[in-house]
Amino acid sequence: MINITLVAGARPNFMKIAPIVHAIQKAKKEGKPLDFRLVHTGQHYDKKMSGDFFEQLNIPEPHANLGGGGGTQAEQTAAIMVAFEREVMENRPTLVIVVGDVTSTLACSIAAKKLGIDVAHVEGGIRSGDLSMPEEINRMVTDSITDHFFTTSEIANSNLRKAGVPEARIHFVGNTMIDTLMAQLPKFKKPEGEIFEALTPGNYFVMTMHRPANVDQEHSLKAMIDAILEGTGGLPIIFPVHPRTAKNLQNIGITAENLLMTDPLGYLEFNYLVKNSKGVITDSGGVTEEASVMNVPCVTLRDNTERAETIHLGTNELVGTDPGKLKPYLDKIMKGEWKQYQGIPLWDGKTSERIVSKIVEAYL
16 A cells, blocks of 8 residues: 655645545556545644635545744754654655645655655745755655656756656656646635725736845835836736735835735635736745746746746846836836747646556656
């Protein structure tokens, strides 16, 4: 029997895990000897993580919640390692699957490997080259001890080869986030509320901003918001705001009738807005993947990206953090002259089935 422990540390991780759960359940029904245990490390407390959330994704609630949230990076890493070590000693798996690049990805990989348990990294090999990002350190350390790499792109494969990873351990399978996107697409729904009722498709922007480089310095935050307001021609800008960002915006006194700040939105509601928008302005990696596959213009307010395929083959452009460079990009979107999605290999909604096939091949 192949027993798999699936690790998620934050709400977006469950979007990457959900299709793997479905693929395991399907293989099990077909008579393959495998089972799973879903572990939430509790890294991020999220009030939206209700039964409805798991129902929407069509997965069971986690078998365990380790409650590893809060504290500094080191405190959080240590708390998750201690709790996860106990979890896998009590429920020893054949394989631990970690996803993405959060603190839990790193902490659970280390705890598993020290107990002699194999680790598979979904989204292995992606790199931004920016060591000021905690996520980059998480990726690098996790990949240094991973047994099986499930990769999203040829760029990730190349990164791993350069690091000396043997070809047999690199499995180019695609992107599980896109599995979820394609499965959930028919269920997208317009958010409830007066500000959303007035929106018409193709006549508003969606914005997300959360990285410290963009939101922690009030002067640069004001300059960026001013540049966005100037370049979007008075169209509504839907901005789901993190509480910390909201506080900074309040301090700098940003007010504009078309800047519509909302609470964070659910997956189905947020992606409904992205799909029907004129364009997306973001500093998130995951949003660039989803926008690309939905063929929605996307500008990224970062100096680097770990998802370069969204630029080469997707609808994403890397603008940087200088507000002065933003206008030409927004002008292109406003004129309808943006590049089109070219299709990213294996981002086809079948990634998780390929992952489970590779696991069965490796362990049976």
